[in-house]
Amino acid sequence: MTDKTADLPQPAAVQRPSRFKELWEADLVYNLRRSPVALISLIVTLVLILAAVFAPLIAPTNPFDPASLNLMNGFSAPGVPNAFTGDTFLMGTDDQGRDVFSTILYGMRISLFVGVAAVLFAMILGITLGLIAGYVGGWIETIIMRIADVQLTFPSILVAMLITGVAKGFTPPAYRDEVAIFVLILAIGLSDWVQFARVVRGATLVEKNKEYVQAARLIGRSGGGIMLRHILPNVLSPVLVIATISLALAIIAEATLSFLGVGAPPTQPSLGTLIRIGQGFLFSGEWWILFFPAVTLLTLALAVNLLGDWLRDALNPRLR
Amino acid sequence: MTNPVLSVRNLTVEIPTRTGLLKPVDGISYDIAAGEILGVVGESGAGKSMTGNAVIGLLDRPARIAKGEIHVNGRRIDTLSRKELRQIRGKEIGMIFQDPLTSLNPLLTIGDQLTETISEHLDVTDSEAKARAVRALDEVGIPAARDRIDAYPHQFSGGMRQRVVIALALCAEPSLVIADEPTTALDVSVQAQITALLKRLCRERGMAVMLVTHDMGVIAETADRVAVMYAGRLAELGPVREVITAPMHPYTDGLMQATPDASEGATRLRQIPGAMPRLGNLPTGCAFHPRCPYTQDKCCQDPSPTRAATDGRAACWFPLTERAAVPA
Amino acid sequence: MPLDQTPDPLVSIRGLTRIFDVSKPLLNRIVERLPKRLLTAVSDVSFDVPERTTYALVGESGSGKSTIGKMVVGLLPPSDGEVEIEGINLASETDPKRIDQVRSDIQMIFQDPYASLNPRWRVRDIITEPVRIKGGKTEGLAERLLEQVGLSAADAIKFPHEFSGGQRQRICVARALASEPKLIVADEPTSALDVSVQAQVLNLMSDLKDEFGLTYILISHDLTVVRHMADRIGVLYLGRLVEEASPDALFTNPKHPYTQMLIEAAPRMDGFGREITPPEGEIPDPISPPSGCAYHPRCPIAVEQCSKERPQLERKGESRVACFLAK
Numbered sequence: 001m002t003d004k005t006a007d008l009p010q011p012a013a014v015q016r017p018s019r020f021k022e023l024w025e026a027d028l029v030y031n032l033r034r035s036p037v038a039l040i041s042l043i044v045t046l047v048l049i050l051a052a053v054f055a056p057l058i059a060p061t062n063p064f065d066p067a068s069l070n071l072m073n074g075f076s077a078p079g080v081p082n083a084f085t086g087d088t089f090l091m092g093t094d095d096q097g098r099d100v101f102s103t104i105l106y107g108m109r110i111s112l113f114v115g116v117a118a119v120l121f122a123m124i125l126g127i128t129l130g131l132i133a134g135y136v137g138g139w140i141e142t143i144i145m146r147i148a149d150v151q152l153t154f155p156s157i158l159v160a161m162l163i164t165g166v167a168k169g170f171t172p173p174a175y176r177d178e179v180a181i182f183v184l185i186l187a188i189g190l191s192d193w194v195q196f197a198r199v200v201r202g203a204t205l206v207e208k209n210k211e212y213v214q215a216a217r218l219i220g221r222s223g224g225g226i227m228l229r230h231i232l233p234n235v236l237s238p239v240l241v242i243a244t245i246s247l248a249l250a251i252i253a254e255a256t257l258s259f260l261g262v263g264a265p266p267t268q269p270s271l272g273t274l275i276r277i278g279q280g281f282l283f284s285g286e287w288w289i290l291f292f293p294a295v296t297l298l299t300l301a302l303a304v305n306l307l308g309d310w311l312r313d314a315l316n317p318r319l320r
Numbered sequence: 321m322t323n324p325v326l327s328v329r330n331l332t333v334e335i336p337t338r339t340g341l342l343k344p345v346d347g348i349s350y351d352i353a354a355g356e357i358l359g360v361v362g363e364s365g366a367g368k369s370m371t372g373n374a375v376i377g378l379l380d381r382p383a384r385i386a387k388g389e390i391h392v393n394g395r396r397i398d399t400l401s402r403k404e405l406r407q408i409r410g411k412e413i414g415m416i417f418q419d420p421l422t423s424l425n426p427l428l429t430i431g432d433q434l435t436e437t438i439s440e441h442l443d444v445t446d447s448e449a450k451a452r453a454v455r456a457l458d459e460v461g462i463p464a465a466r467d468r469i470d471a472y473p474h475q476f477s478g479g480m481r482q483r484v485v486i487a488l489a490l491c492a493e494p495s496l497v498i499a500d501e502p503t504t505a506l507d508v509s510v511q512a513q514i515t516a517l518l519k520r521l522c523r524e525r526g527m528a529v530m531l532v533t534h535d536m537g538v539i540a541e542t543a544d545r546v547a548v549m550y551a552g553r554l555a556e557l558g559p560v561r562e563v564i565t566a567p568m569h570p571y572t573d574g575l576m577q578a579t580p581d582a583s584e585g586a587t588r589l590r591q592i593p594g595a596m597p598r599l600g601n602l603p604t605g606c607a608f609h610p611r612c613p614y615t616q617d618k619c620c621q622d623p624s625p626t627r628a629a630t631d632g633r634a635a636c637w638f639p640l641t642e643r644a645a646v647p648a
Numbered sequence: 649m650p651l652d653q654t655p656d657p658l659v660s661i662r663g664l665t666r667i668f669d670v671s672k673p674l675l676n677r678i679v680e681r682l683p684k685r686l687l688t689a690v691s692d693v694s695f696d697v698p699e700r701t702t703y704a705l706v707g708e709s710g711s712g713k714s715t716i717g718k719m720v721v722g723l724l725p726p727s728d729g730e731v732e733i734e735g736i737n738l739a740s741e742t743d744p745k746r747i748d749q750v751r752s753d754i755q756m757i758f759q760d761p762y763a764s765l766n767p768r769w770r771v772r773d774i775i776t777e778p779v780r781i782k783g784g785k786t787e788g789l790a791e792r793l794l795e796q797v798g799l800s801a802a803d804a805i806k807f808p809h810e811f812s813g814g815q816r817q818r819i820c821v822a823r824a825l826a827s828e829p830k831l832i833v834a835d836e837p838t839s840a841l842d843v844s845v846q847a848q849v850l851n852l853m854s855d856l857k858d859e860f861g862l863t864y865i866l867i868s869h870d871l872t873v874v875r876h877m878a879d880r881i882g883v884l885y886l887g888r889l890v891e892e893a894s895p896d897a898l899f900t901n902p903k904h905p906y907t908q909m910l911i912e913a914a915p916r917m918d919g920f921g922r923e924i925t926p927p928e929g930e931i932p933d934p935i936s937p938p939s940g941c942a943y944h945p946r947c948p949i950a951v952e953q954c955s956k957e958r959p960q961l962e963r964k965g966e967s968r969v970a971c972f973l974a975k
Contacts, residue, residue, distance in 0.1 A: 030338065211764035212774075215820075218721055218756055219778040219827065220748070233768040363842035364813075479930045507708035508869070512913035513926040534842065537872075537915025541922045561920045578847035580872040581917050588854070589876065591847035595812045 031314040038310035044303040048296075052108040059102035060090075064267075073097035078288045092288040094277065100288060103274055104296050110270035111297070114184050115251040119243055121189030122250075126196020127239060131227045133197065134204025145201065148194040156191035157256055163187035164262045177265040184263050188253050195242055203235035237315050244308035248301045255297055271297045323394055324351035325496050325528035326375065331388035333367075333374050342599040344370045344383070346552040347626065352528040354495065357519070359543030359560065360532045361575075365596055367552040368532045372498045374398075375530070376413055377405040392496060411441035414489030414527075418501040420481035423488075424473040430457070430484050431469035434491050441492035456487040460517060479510035483517065490521060497522075500532045515542050536579050540564055548572045551596055551607035554627060556634040568634035568641070570612045606636070614638055656735075657696035658831060658863050659703075659720065663729035666690040666715050670935065687935050689715040691887040692729070694961070697880075699830070702857065702864040704874040706910075707884035710934050713867045716884075717833045720865060721756050733831065752782060755824035759836035761816035765808040771819055772804035778827040793822040797852060814845030821852060825860065835867045850877060871914050875899055883907050886934055886942040893967035903967055903974040905947045941971070949973055 032038055051058060061068045076082040078092040078100075091100040129148075133141040151159060167183040168176060207213060208231060216226050251271075257263035258272025266273060271293050278290030333345035344367045352358045362368045373379050375390055377397070390398040392412055397405065409415065417423045425433060434453035438444065444452065450469075457465035460483040473481060482502065489497060499518065503511040519542055522529045531543055539546050539560060546563050548556040548571065556569040567573040577590035594611045597603060603610055609619040618637050619625075627635045634640075668687045671677055677684070690712040697703040705713040718724040720731055722738050730737050736750050755778070758764040765774055775793055776786040791801035797818040808816060817837060824832050834853070838846040850873065856862060868874050874881055875895050883891045883904065891904040902908045909927045916922065929946040932938055938945050944954035953972055961970040 211758035211760055212766040214723055215756065215758065215764060215823065216766075216777065218723060218754075219781055220751055221777075221781055225781075230766055234766070363844065477930050507931065508871075508910055509708065509913050509927040510930055511915070512924060515915070516924065516926040519923075535915060536843070537917055537919070540917050541915050541919040564917060564920075575843055576917070578844045579917060580847075580850070580870075580876045587876070589847040589851055591851055592844040593848075595814055595845060596842075 028314055031310075035310055035314075037306055038314075041303040041306040041310070044299060045307055048108060048300050048303070049112060051105055052112050055102075055105035055109050059099070059105045061099045061102045063098040063103045063106055070097050075286055077286075078292075091292045092286070094286075094289045095281070100274075100292050103269065104271070104293055107269050107271045107274045107293060108296065108300070110181070110264055110268055111251050111254055111272070111300070114181060114188065114254045114264070114270065115247050117185045118188035118192065118250045118254070119246045121185060122192035122246065123196055123239065123243055125189065126193035127200050127232070127235075129193065130197035130200025131204055131231065131235075134201040135208055135223060135227050135231065141201075144197065148197050151191075151194050157253055159191040160187040160253060160257060161260070161262060163190055164257065168262075177267055180263070180265045181268060184254060184257060187257070188250050191253070192246055192250060195246070196239060199238050199242055200235050203238060204231055207231045207234050241308060241312040241315060244311055245305060248305040248308065251297070251304070252301050271300075324353045325393060326352040326530065327389075327391040328371075328375065329389045329391075331371065331374060331390065332386045333370055333379065333383055334386040335383045337382075337600070339600055343386075344552050344599060345374060347388070348549075348554050349388075349627075350547055350554070350557060352496070352530060354528055355522060355526040356545065357522055357529040357531055357543045359539035359546040360530060360549060361534060361536060361539050361546060362549035363534060363596055365551075365599070366549040368534075368549050369500050370552075371549070372500050372530060372532050376409055376415055376498055377402075378409075407441070410437055410494070411492045412494050412496060414492070414494040414497040416482075416485055416489050416497065416499040416502045418504050420478065420485045420505070421473070423485050424481065426473055429470050429472055430476075430488075434469075434488060437488060438491050452491060453487075456491040457484070459521070460484070460487045460490075461513075462487070479506060479513060482506060482510075482514055486514075486517065486521070490525075490527075493525070494527065496528045496530070498530045498532070501534070502531070503538060504533065504535070511538070518542065536564070536575065548575070551602060552599065553607060553624070554635060555608070556636075557627060558633045563633075566640075568639040569608075569636045570614050570640065571608045572634070573640060574611075614640075656699075658699040658734060659697040659865065660732040660735075661696070661716075661720070661729070662694050662732075664690055664693045664716065664719060664726055664731065665728035666712070666719060666724065667727045685935055688937070689887050689934065690719070690726075693882075693884075693887075693889050694729075695882055695889065695892060697831075697863060697865060699863055700857070700861050701879040702866055702877050704866040704868060704878035704881045705884055706868055706871060706874050706881060708869060708910075708931055710886065710931050711884035712887035713869075713884050714835055715887075717756070717835045717865065717867045720831075721754050721833050722751070723756075748782070752778070752827040753830045755827060755829040755832050757817070757820050757824050757832060757834040757837045760840055761813045761820060762840075764820055765816055767808055769807070770804070771806050771808065774808070774819065775804075775823045775826055778823065782827070789826060790822070793825055794819075796825070796856075797822045798848075812845075813841050814848055817841060817845075817849050818852065821849070821856070825856065828860075829862070831863045831865070833865045833867070836869065837866075838873060839868065839870065846873070853877070871899075871910060883910070886931065886937050888942065888970065889961055889968075890943065890970045891967060892961070892969075897966050903964055903969040904943075904971050905949055905973075906943045909946075 032042065070085060072084040073082050073087055073093050074095050074097040076087070076089045076093040078090060079088065081088045089099050089101065093099055129144050133144040164183055164187045167186065171179055213226060213230055216230050254263055254270060255272030255275065258270050259276045261276065264270040264273045274293035275290060275297065278293060281289045329349050331345055331348045332343060335342040335344060348371060350358065360368045360371065374385055379385070385398050389396055392408065397408060431450065431453055434456060435449040438449040438452050454465050454469055457469065462468060462480060462483055473484065476484060502518070503514050506514060515538060518529065521527065533539060543560045545558060546560045547554055548563065548569065550571050556563055556567065556572045563572060564576060567576055574592040578592055580589055592611050597607060605621050606619045606624050609615045612619065616638060625635045625637045627633065666689045668689055669684065670687045671684045672682060693716060695703065705716060707713045715724065719726050725739060730739065733750050733754065736746055738747060738750060741747050772790040775790040779786050779789060790804045794801055794803050799815060799818055808819070811819065838849050841849060853864070854877070857864060866874065866877050878895050881893060881895055881898050882889050883906065885906050891898070891907045898907065899911060902911055912924060913927050927946065932942065932945065940955045940957055941959050944950040947954065951973065959970045959972050961968050964974055
């Protein structure tokens with residue numbers, strides 16, 4: 001018997017070269033197939049996102065083109081031909097004669113854009129600070145995490161309002177509408193980074209003591225290199241879950257701010273702006289102006305949230 | 321022969337998974353008599369801990385006992401309800417786990433934990449329960465037991481904590497003790513103390529002990545008989561001296577040769593090539609045949625050898641009757 | 649090899665000491681009026697490792713063996729004392745070229761084969777990282793090394809989770825070899841592995857030692873593993889070297905009572921029904937170790953002097969022992 005080990009029988013599971021990613025995704029797909037709620041949420045989310053992206057192609061009218069508006073069409077009830085023009089609108093029209101269905105499609109674009117951009121901003125900020133806090137430690141960690149703690153004691157919507165208010169104070173009135181969307185993204189993003197930072201810091205503390213990180217330090221990799229190349233890829237799965245749930249929250253936060261009148265300007269109405277406009281007509285009988293944007297917002301937020309919940313369970317090895 | 325304390329017949333544990341049915345324990349039978357220590361050895365994934373958990377009814381879902389019977393003191397226990405099992409655990413079966421820290425409740429004093437277990441299983445007054453608790457601690461060698469009974473688990477060192485766990489397992493005077501890697505987390509010197517304690521208690525009380533471990537040395541010094549497990553099956557079961565000095569299953573033989581021994585100098589270790597197959601991917605026939613130096617055609621074909629089908633000790637079609645020369 | 653006669657050892661360690669601050673946070677300390685708590689993990693350890701030999705450090709938990717390993721490879725700075733590798737002290741050397749040179753001459757193999765490979769990296773990237781970071785050529789390197797450690801070249805594109813524990817440890821060995829080091833520090837390389845796989849990895853390490861002319865510092869709690877691998881063994885107790893000897897001398901004629909206890913207490917394959925008087929006591933708290941010889945409260949032959957003075961490591965024949973009563 002020789003001691004050469006090159007001809008060892010390998011366990012069969014190893015024989016087929018497969019990509020880790022494929023396996024991981026296959027697991028996720030399998031999980032998805034077994035969860036009808038998640039599947040429906042995914043389909044609804046995708047449909048809504050596609051509708052928003054292709055709004056100019058789908059929407060019957062462009063609600064922001066004054067030329068296409070006809071004041072005579074105002075207050076058309078959903079599905080009922082207008083008494084003056086005879087035009088029929090799927091979800092009715094508002095006081096200006098704008099098609100509610102079209103405004104929702106365009107509004108969703110703003111809502112989703114702000115939501116996604118805000119979460120991305122919060123994610124980048126949170127991951128960076130969390131990685132640094134977790135890996136470097138010491139007084140840098142103390143400062144970052146104390147700021148996070150302080151911010152957590154305020155409701156995030158309050159933080160967002162504060163930031164919007166301050167930003168408005170600094171912008172000349174002429175530009176306010178133009179920068180409003182970016183102020184909104186900044187405000188929501190800044191109010192949301194804390195949970196990313198906390199989760200990433202926690203995961204980093206675990207990973208940095210693992211031996212593969214020590215092995216990388218041993219060969220002289222720099223702190224930045226270790227954080228980016230080694231730790232970051234291993235802390236991303238909880239981040240993915242938080243990002244999804246954050247997206248739902250960011251969309252709602254945007255709607256809340258817009259509803260309160262500190263968010264998207266009327267020239268670029270988001271779902272929240274539409275709800276604010278619509279609630280003025282609720283008691284005069286034109287319910288559809290409020291109802292359809294509100295239901296859309298609810299559906300979007302709920303679907304994304306359920307998707308996030310499922311993702312959290314699916315990625316949690318203990319619940320498998 | 322008197323009736324065995326624990327009698328396991330054809331025990332099979334199944335885990336249904338997405339890719340198929342796994343059998344971490346597959347058709348295992350053994351007895352343990354009163355006052356006897358049965359060592360169960362095997363490498364990780366061999367199913368040795370799962371066997372212990374199945375006996376005490378502590379299988380995590382979705383694992384389940386699919387076949388077989390478990391008798392304790394002549395009573396069948398694998399068909400009992402959870403509630404009935406709970407009563408038997410502690411009273412008739414004591415358990416000792418690997419990590420002493422997690423098997424004690426950190427929020428209760430060790431006295432509380434002991435008296436609670438005693439009063440639950442024995443019909444005694446509170447003061448009697450406390451007296452028994454002190455006696456139990458005394459017996460496992462905790463100095464000044466009367467004073468330390470009000471201490472919390474974290475106030476004990478690792479070795480002392482494992483003694484407390486043993487006291488807790490034995491305080492209701494069970495007739496069977498299942499010890500799952502009781503010394504693995506401990507240092508050599510403390511390990512020697514704990515195995516000596518287990519041996520003494522087993523002898524004095526006439527308990528049956530199932531000692532699950534991966535350490536051949538511990539088995540050699542402690543057990544009366546040894547069961548060697550491989551890929552969920554019993555490879556060999558026999559008196560410890562015979563199994564270790566003259567193994568009949570090639571796997572046992574390989575395991576012995578691979579274990580470095582302190583009494584030898586820097587010789588080259590003989591190694592078993594490859595690794596244990598994954599449960600989802602067992603070879604046909606004898607699960608050891610791809611790694612076995614003596615494999616013949618019959619070994620690769622179903623059914624796999626069982627101890628009953630061969631000579632009664634090793635589950636091997638071609639057992640090593642005498643120390644056969646290793647083919648060059 | 650007596651300490652003072654080793655000609656040009658590869659590794660030379662003098663008075664190595666490491667103290668950890670294990671105090672509670674500053675605020676708690678002020679509020680609860682607690683003193684600073686210092687843990688001396690390693691205290692005044694000196695030894696030499698000649699080229700192409702294996703030096704083993706054994707000890708139970710808290711003996712400081714892993715801390716020494718980390719200081720040797722430079723993952724932890726020493727509190728006192730020095731580590732010289734090829735005559736260069738990494739802590740005080742200022743020439744970055746020489747530091748780089750020494751750095752790539754040292755590699756480490758870790759205990760946990762599951763934590764020591766980045767799960768998101770392919771095996772090829774893991775193995776070649778030490779070379780890539782220095783800007784070296786990596787073509788075919790991973791494949792060659794994989795075959796050298798008994799895996800196949802096709803494994804290079806796989807991810808760590810596709811391998812068993814023993815195979816992962818082989819990958820770790822391959823990574824350690826990539827930068828063509830002279831010294832490999834192996835911290836409990838087989839304690840997470842099963843017996844049959846342990847034998848494979850130990851044999852592989854022996855083969856590679858001969859093939860590449862490697863020097864090992866082997867850290868282990870397992871006396872049997874150490875006996876098989878080492879040319880010289882250092883026994884540690886509570887951060888101090890209590891005995892240093894060749895394997896044969898250590899196992900046939902242990903001089904320090906602690907070594908005697910360790911060898912006696914280790915379970916033996918031929919010890920059927922062996923009844924030993926189990927050793928007394930446990931390892932004391934390293935934050936407040938006993939006075940004098942740290943082993944004296946457990947030592948069966950301790951005399952009064954042992955609790956007052958600390959015995960120095962002294963030459964006794966071939967060995968070095970830190971005990972007043974050793975012959």
